[in-house]
Amino acid sequence: MEIRQGLQGLRSVPSGTVLSVGNYDGIHLGHRRLLERCRAVRDRIGAEIHRRIRSAMGPDADARTVSALEMTYFGALVHAGSGYVSYREIADRLTYVVGLILGEDRDTR
DSSP, X not given: OOOOOTTGGGTTOOTTOOOOOOOOOOOOHHHHHHHHXXXXXXXXXXXXXXXXXXXXXXXTOOHHHHHHHHHHHHHHXXXXXXXXXXXXXXXXXXXXXXXXXXXXXXXXX
């Protein structure tokens, strides 16, 4: 994409070029409401994942360990969603990494 301004910028546009004229004035209200709802869902999911990990780890769990497990879990979701590896491979890798974080010796690579 190339941005040109003013009529002078249009004089050297190659033949076959597609042009769009307008100003970016931000996100319109419909999209803004959709993004707000997405943020609310994201926040609820994040809180639920935190609650579940915290519950599984117990009330005396180290906050850094809980945070590392959350980061690992969400990173695994992003990685799996990219299509780079299968969900089965992600599950195996997640098991391995969680074992490392928790100090367990489980080599399932």
